Amino acid sequence: MGMRKVAVIGAGMTKFVRRAQETPKELSWEAAHMALESCEMTMDDIEAVCLGTAPDAFDGVHLNGEYLSDGAGAWRKPYMRSYVGGGTGVFVPIQGWYHIASGLFDVVMVVAEEKMSSYYPHAQAAFLTIFDHTTERPLKPNLLWIFALEMNRYMTTYGISKADIAQVAVQHKRNAADHPCALLGDANITLDDILNSEVLAWPVQRFDVSPVSDGAVAVILAAEHIAKRITDKPVWIEGVGWHLDTAYWTNRDLAYPRYVEYAARMAYDMAGIKEPRKEINIAEPYDPFDYKALHHLEGLQLAERGKAPELYSDGTASRTGNMPVCPSGGLLGVGNPIAAAGLMKIAELFWQLRGEAGARQVPGQPRRGLAQAWGDLMQVGTVVIMGR
Amino acid sequence: MQERVAIVGVGCTGFRSITPEQSYKEMVYEAAMRAYTDAGVDPRRDVESFVTVAEDFHEGTSIFDEYTPDQIGGALKPVHTITGDGLHGIATAYMLIRTGQFDIVAIEGHSKASNIKTLSEVTAYAQDPVLNRPLKLNSHFIAGLEMNRYLFETGTSHEHCAAVVVKNRYNALNNPFAPYGADLTIEDVLSGSMLSWPLGKRETAEHSDGAILMVLASEDKASYLTDKPIWILGAGWNNDSAALENRDWAHAIYAEEAARMAYRQAGINNPLEAIDIAEVDDTYAYKELQALEALGFCREGEAGILTVEGFTSPDSGLPVNVSGGSLGMGNLLEANGLARAYEIVLQLRGEAGARQVEDVNIGLAQSWRGVPSSSGAVLILAN
Amino acid sequence: MTAKIKEFPGISLNEQDFVDGKILYNFDKLNGLYAWDTGVGIGSYLASLKNGVILGSHCNTCRKVVVPPRTICEWCFRPMDEFVPLKDTGIVNTFSLCYVTWDVKRIIDPEIPAVIDIDGASPMHGIMHMLGEVDPKEVKIGMRVQAVWKPAKKRQGSINDILYFKPIKEE
Numbered sequence: 001m002g003m004r005k006v007a008v009i010g011a012g013m014t015k016f017v018r019r020a021q022e023t024p025k026e027l028s029w030e031a032a033h034m035a036l037e038s039c040e041m042t043m044d045d046i047e048a049v050c051l052g053t054a055p056d057a058f059d060g061v062h063l064n065g066e067y068l069s070d071g072a073g074a075w076r077k078p079y080m081r082s083y084v085g086g087g088t089g090v091f092v093p094i095q096g097w098y099h100i101a102s103g104l105f106d107v108v109m110v111v112a113e114e115k116m117s118s119y120y121p122h123a124q125a126a127f128l129t130i131f132d133h134t135t136e137r138p139l140k141p142n143l144l145w146i147f148a149l150e151m152n153r154y155m156t157t158y159g160i161s162k163a164d165i166a167q168v169a170v171q172h173k174r175n176a177a178d179h180p181c182a183l184l185g186d187a188n189i190t191l192d193d194i195l196n197s198e199v200l201a202w203p204v205q206r207f208d209v210s211p212v213s214d215g216a217v218a219v220i221l222a223a224e225h226i227a228k229r230i231t232d233k234p235v236w237i238e239g240v241g242w243h244l245d246t247a248y249w250t251n252r253d254l255a256y257p258r259y260v261e262y263a264a265r266m267a268y269d270m271a272g273i274k275e276p277r278k279e280i281n282i283a284e285p286y287d288p289f290d291y292k293a294l295h296h297l298e299g300l301q302l303a304e305r306g307k308a309p310e311l312y313s314d315g316t317a318s319r320t321g322n323m324p325v326c327p328s329g330g331l332l333g334v335g336n337p338i339a340a341a342g343l344m345k346i347a348e349l350f351w352q353l354r355g356e357a358g359a360r361q362v363p364g365q366p367r368r369g370l371a372q373a374w375g376d377l378m379q380v381g382t383v384v385i386m387g388r
Numbered sequence: 389m390q391e392r393v394a395i396v397g398v399g400c401t402g403f404r405s406i407t408p409e410q411s412y413k414e415m416v417y418e419a420a421m422r423a424y425t426d427a428g429v430d431p432r433r434d435v436e437s438f439v440t441v442a443e444d445f446h447e448g449t450s451i452f453d454e455y456t457p458d459q460i461g462g463a464l465k466p467v468h469t470i471t472g473d474g475l476h477g478i479a480t481a482y483m484l485i486r487t488g489q490f491d492i493v494a495i496e497g498h499s500k501a502s503n504i505k506t507l508s509e510v511t512a513y514a515q516d517p518v519l520n521r522p523l524k525l526n527s528h529f530i531a532g533l534e535m536n537r538y539l540f541e542t543g544t545s546h547e548h549c550a551a552v553v554v555k556n557r558y559n560a561l562n563n564p565f566a567p568y569g570a571d572l573t574i575e576d577v578l579s580g581s582m583l584s585w586p587l588g589k590r591e592t593a594e595h596s597d598g599a600i601l602m603v604l605a606s607e608d609k610a611s612y613l614t615d616k617p618i619w620i621l622g623a624g625w626n627n628d629s630a631a632l633e634n635r636d637w638a639h640a641i642y643a644e645e646a647a648r649m650a651y652r653q654a655g656i657n658n659p660l661e662a663i664d665i666a667e668v669d670d671t672y673a674y675k676e677l678q679a680l681e682a683l684g685f686c687r688e689g690e691a692g693i694l695t696v697e698g699f700t701s702p703d704s705g706l707p708v709n710v711s712g713g714s715l716g717m718g719n720l721l722e723a724n725g726l727a728r729a730y731e732i733v734l735q736l737r738g739e740a741g742a743r744q745v746e747d748v749n750i751g752l753a754q755s756w757r758g759v760p761s762s763s764g765a766v767l768i769l770a771n
Numbered sequence: 772m773t774a775k776i777k778e779f780p781g782i783s784l785n786e787q788d789f790v791d792g793k794i795l796y797n798f799d800k801l802n803g804l805y806a807w808d809t810g811v812g813i814g815s816y817l818a819s820l821k822n823g824v825i826l827g828s829h830c831n832t833c834r835k836v837v838v839p840p841r842t843i844c845e846w847c848f849r850p851m852d853e854f855v856p857l858k859d860t861g862i863v864n865t866f867s868l869c870y871v872t873w874d875v876k877r878i879i880d881p882e883i884p885a886v887i888d889i890d891g892a893s894p895m896h897g898i899m900h901m902l903g904e905v906d907p908k909e910v911k912i913g914m915r916v917q918a919v920w921k922p923a924k925k926r927q928g929s930i931n932d933i934l935y936f937k938p939i940k941e942e
Binding site: 407408409410411412413414415417421424430431432445448457458459461463500502503504505506509510513517518521522 | 797799801802803804805806807808809810811812813814841842843845846847848
Binding site for chain 1: 391443444445448449450451453454455456457458462463464465466467468469470471472476479480482483484486487488489510511513514516517518623624625626627628629630631634641645646649653757760761762763
């Protein structure tokens with residue numbers, strides 16, 4: 001095919017906190033600056049900038065992409081911002097990928113930033129406006145509804161219990177205790193802690209959810225000839241995929257995320273992967289709620305439908321298992337600044353595949369990882385496969 | 389890597405100040421259906437990826453990309469949204485095809501400005517929340533500041549700006565899609581009320597509604613889909629300072645840099661010689677003059693003189709905004725660049741009817757994202 | 772990388788700092804008013820709700836009846852063939868018991884949002900609405916429900932013309 005190879009050569013991130021003192025521009029800068037330092041480059045080396053951030057409503061700035069452009073380093077540079085809801089964090093590196101794979105650029109800065117704490121009184125209220133303005137908003141819907149509706153459908157269709165799901169939250173939060181930027185890491189959390197937490201929108205309980213947070217992550221992508229010059233451990237983007245399902249979500253079966261399957265297939269095809277369960281060494285599915293990790297693992301073809309909980313109960317998904325899932329701690333453990341959380345998974349794979357993940361390191365020199373994000377009205381799947 | 393990409397299909401609903409009988413989905417479907425028919429493709433079967441340009445606050449819905457796929461044929465297909473102008477969208481589709489992974493990509497943009505009842509407040513919400521918004525000024529003030537400095541530094545006169553309005557709105561009379569065609573004199577323009585001195589109301593484009601979709605294809609596919617492929621010679625885009633406090637107030641640096649990028653790709657050293665027809669930003673009349681200078685068609689301060697002399701009229705040296713521009717077609721929010729590129733495509737195909745300019749082979753479209761941004765893009769097309 | 776870096780950027784603020792007046796902030800609110808053109812599809816849906824009927828649309832090619840109605844079929848990418856009045860009964864596809872309002876206030880009696888597959892539409896095609904007149908502990912996926920309408924004179928042509936769906940008592 002003669003497709004240009006693209007690698008991740010640097011990464012940086014801020015802590016994920018409930019409320020950051022830094023302004024959105026400052027958060028972007030911190031992450032971008034750290035990413036540049038990690039591979040000893042400067043903004044002069046960067047040819048284009050791609051930014052991902054969630055809906056403008058959270059930051060309270062219209063044309064938020066323009067507002068953040070200088071914080072992301074896009075002064076007098078080609079700059080674009082993409083969004084696909086929550087899937088943005090894993091989409092924006094795809095955007096960086098096509099900038100380079102197209103041959104127009106050789107080095108691209110990819111930034112994902114989120115400052116949700118600006119929204120008053122609580123960022124959750126902003127989600128009212130994601131629903132259809134005529135057929136749904138008059139019912140005053142709540143973000144928790146769509147998750148709860150999907151979680152209920154998933155549990156009922158496959159006979160999955162709350163305890164099956166809660167083990168995901170336990171494992172991710174414990175993993176996150178080893179992540180220096182984590183907001184919700186807890187080495188001692190137990191299943192009972194999750195199951196006894198306050199019911200928000202049954203079946204969703206408080207500890208099933210990753211709360212809104214502030215944070216930013218940045219990675220640097222480069223074409224092959226540059227990547228080889230900068231580092232002896234480039235992490236290649238081997239496959240990308242994304243799919244957006246119909247907006248009419250009440251006309252779909254919520255028990256299975258088919259859009260994640262199609263996105264995954266697109267990425268597997270590009271990476272030449274025929275047996276994902278054998279060839280993917282680390283999986284970082286999107287986990288804003290614990291059941292979502294399971295839901296997505298099934299969509300990614302890494303588990304049979306309705307059987308993803310077994311990956312956790314039989315140890316496959318633990319850091320020392322056959323296919324570690326969310327060794328970073330995921331969103332449940334590290335935090336949920338929407339777009340930044342997805343890019344955090346890309347950064348995690350970058351560090352893991354280079355053996356630089358410190359206390360979180362997956363043993364056995366993992367070769368290939370998959371990061372996935374999801375968003376919109378149970379609609380979009382974005383997948384990136386990285387490999388050494 | 390696929391180097392050559394062409395526009396093989398275009399569809400446009402036309403522009404009107406209000407479109408009460410159609411929801412935005414129905415309006416976009418109309419444009420999409422026309423484009424796919426023009427290209428001879430079935431989006432469900434043939435189009436491999438879709439790009440849309442949209443901003444949440446222009447739709448009144450957060451995460452607006454949720455609502456984009458169905459009406460463009462993208463349900464359960466690779467679709468993503470860019471917060472940019474239509475030309476950023478075309479550049480994105482261009483990059484996607486060049487990766488070699490996709491052969492046919494669609495790009496859509498639309499405006500339902502008539503549905504935004506408090507548009508000036510929404511636009512003001514784009515100003516810096518801490519440093520600028522507390523001043524509680526209508527965003528046109530930024531254009532007023534820029535226009536003042538531009539006139540001061542380049543020696544351009546107010547009459548020069550008015551000449552742009554006269555030309556573009558007269559051109560619009562020949563464009564059945566344009567709602568704001570008029571036969572005005574310079575006096576008519578200058579005697580309108582003041583918006584933000586020196587910017588007058590009649591130098592400011594009104595908004596309109598409409599939708600446009602384009603289909604792009606790789607060289608192999610383009611050759612058998614159409615006998616009039618319009619090739620993308622160059623695509624450039626750039627952002628200058630986001631903060632007002634750091635701006636060069638007289639020059640459209642983002643346009644200079646975007647043009648530089650596009651000219652380099654197209655191998656163009658002398659824009660005036662190479663380009664036969666141009667559609668440039670005229671959200672505010674002075675912007676057209678500023679853009680012509682930034683694009684390298686003339687030196688600083690000359691654009692106004694050339695306009696008054698008729699050099700940029702349809703039948704002269706460099707026809708600019710033969711479509712009527714934003715002043716004639718309306719300010720289409722994110723779809724502005726698409727409307728400009730649409731005109732260039734029609735002209736290069738010889739399908740521009742009463743507006744057809746003779747002997748055009750290379751055309752340029754340029755856009756700006758409007759106040760308070762300093763972001764713009766340039767596209768160079770050839771037949 | 773993470774093994775080498777000791778300090779990650781990001782300064783965390785807590786709520787008490789705000790209460791104590793230690794943080795400078797400014798407050799702004801958008802007056803965002805929108806009047807969305809409903810168009811033919813949703814316009815017909817709303818007009819039909821005013822008449823106490825849930826409207827769907829039918830695609831000959833897919834042979835599916837969908838709700839809410841639209842003028843084009845997103846799967847075939849061609850116009851829908853006709854509007855189809857549906858029943859106002861259905862089956863609960865999924866539901867939740869929500870103890871938090873959209874603006875994050877705690878409530879004691881839960882709101883019960885649900886997706887209700889409407890009778891007359893194709894399987895797995897429904898709308899989102901609320902359940903009412905039901906004990907939260909009794910709600911089940913698969914439960915049959917019936918729309919409770921506002922009195923005809925009070926209907927405005929809105930999704931709220933249906934107050935909620937209540938369970939159909941089995942004979």
